[in-house]
Amino acid sequence: MIYFDQAAAVVGDIAKPLGSESVPIGEAHRRVLAEPVVARVDSPPSDVSAMDGYAVREEDLLRLPAQLRVIGESFAGSGFTGGVSPGSCVRIFTGAPVPPHADRVVIQEIVRREGDFAVIDDNLGTAKHVRGLGSDFRKGAVLVGSGARLGYRQLVAAAGADLAEVKVWRRPNLLILGTGDELATPGSAADTTGAIPESVSFGVAALAEVWGASIRDRLRLPDDLKAMERAAAQALDKADLVVVTGGASVGEKDFAKAMFERQGLELLFSKVAIKPGKPVWLGRAKGKLVMGLPGNPTSALVTARLLLAPLVAGLSGLDPQSALRWRKATLLAPLPACGDRETFVRAREFPDGVEPVSSQDSSAQKMLVDADLLLRRRAGAIAAVDGDIVAALDF
Template sequence: MITFDEACRRIAGIARPLGMETVPLEMAWNRVLATPVVAAHMAPCAAVSAMDGYAVRDADIRAGTNRLRVVGEAFAGPGGHDRPLEPGECVRIFTGARLPLGADRVLIQENVQAVAGEVCFEGSPGGARHVRAAGSDFAPGDVLLEAGTPLSPQALVTAAAADCGTLQVFRRPRVAILSTGDELVSPGHAAELRGAVPESVSFGVCALVRAWGGEVVGRRRLGDDLAALRSAARAALDEADVVVTTGGASVGERDHSKTMFTPFGMTCVFEKVAIKPGKPVWVGKVGDRIVVGLPGNPSAAMVTARLVLAPLLAGLSGRSPASALAWRTATLGAGLGDGCDRETFLRARTGPEGVRSLGSQDSSAQRGLAATELLIRRPAHATALDAGAAVDILAF
């Protein structure tokens, strides 16, 4: 059995990007850039107005002129005013419109009066010229987004501004999920069968896979028949980069999550981790495929998926595996008792006075998962802590 930190190191060692592909800009959200985004043009492409108002010559203003003739209009896009401004002239201009030649200041419309083809103003217009200089945002050849950048909504705006219609991104890991257990049935049918349990874990794992950059290519619910499990394992290995099993990770007679992969030459990356919940979690490799075995208990499965599967998917999709384990310090809003002989991850949420552990920490509990916002990390053999103490937390 290895420590959690050692498990993280081993995950980082196998979580390498899977290759690149080109996707349309509109399909690039939540992907990771494989190559930089470089500006193809200058922005703005010319000096433009930052406000609605009147484009003027600053020389006229400094000479004390307070009445100017309006000789045209300028709109954003092709509707500009192409004739250079002469002394004493101005142009009605709108935000984003190109300044006429000779204009180098915009008087905002709230500060002038327009009467009979002229504008009048009093006093000094102040220091702000309300002009966006050509190239003031970026120039051709500027790197606007580095390789490895996660494509957030904000980053997509920047990529589009660079005039990129497609982006080179890292390929998303394909993930197949196999839920095992004779007792499991599809949600909506458990009440019809004695001893049946709704299969719930795969739905949470699917969502977590998508959140961390993966693509779910298969989800199957299976009984505990070893021959059928091995057939499903073979099919999953053929279609996916990562196969996730839930259940069957312990040492019972029907716990086949590892043996179902034995015929395919699986080697173990690790078999158990000294954590609570989730000690039975394991990771293996079949060629270039990765297999992750999660416990069957729902809370244990989701905690270990967050701690093990999320950094694996992050690394495979082009992020740093460590980016999925961004621990930070928070203040306890209520005390904690002594820890146990394993490193423990408590399901918790934020309260008015700090973070609080949820009442039930049972590995099979499911009701409290909906309220879980974060995990509190406690070392093995931790001593009791009072409210106000500092703890390490991770967004769940």
């Protein structure tokens, strides 16, 4: 059995990207860049108007009021074809190209229109309302760095760079094997004596997707070693990472590790000194990664958040430590002294601090609805009181 920090270090060492691929920009949301986004164009591609108004020559405004002949119009996407000569102006709209020789846009609110003439009295202000060519970015500029995850803001920049596709790290294919004779498909357990709805795989799959995994499948397995061995071999052929839930203790039907032994399972760690989730384990088989999570819902999700999230993040191209960003929080309720295992307390965040949820049972499911934080309590920590500062992780 190893400590949590040691387990996290093992995960960080092996969580490396699995290779890159190019994807259409419309499919790149939440993917991690393997290469930077480099602009193929200048933005804007010419001087453009920042407002609706009139494009004028600055020298024609030296004496006010000024009366300028309107010689045409400039729209975004279809600019005025000629230049602005002395004593003239062009009606212009936001985003439209500023015609040659014009160096200022006078906003329409301070212009009087008299037939073919625009009359400008005064109150010009200092703003020229012109966005210069390349004032946002120039061709060849790096807009989004390699290793960044593409959110909605980054996608705007990538599309604005005139990229049809981007090179990203491949998402790891993940397959979940839920073990236990007692498990039933949600919606059927009420009709089967002794059955309980299988809930863990849904939460684990959703968590893994958040951190970059592509879910290959979710399967339920009976506590039958031969059947489990066949499922293990097939899972390793299909996925980069296999997650097994349940069967990690020492009961007669706990076959989570045994099912992979024929595939040459090499354990990287077999237990972690944490509460909840001590039975969590990690190994390799047939060149693929295998993680075992406890079968109890809370234990499974806590260990998945602490160890599966950084593993998937690293395989997806992120820094594994990006999944373990602890922050300081103020306690609103006391916590008892911690035992000999590092403990991760499920808690709820409020505007002025954090409070442990009422049930810390490892099998609880209802409390997961409210628990949006994990509070880290070091082994042997003394009791904490209201107002103490604790380490918190988004859960």
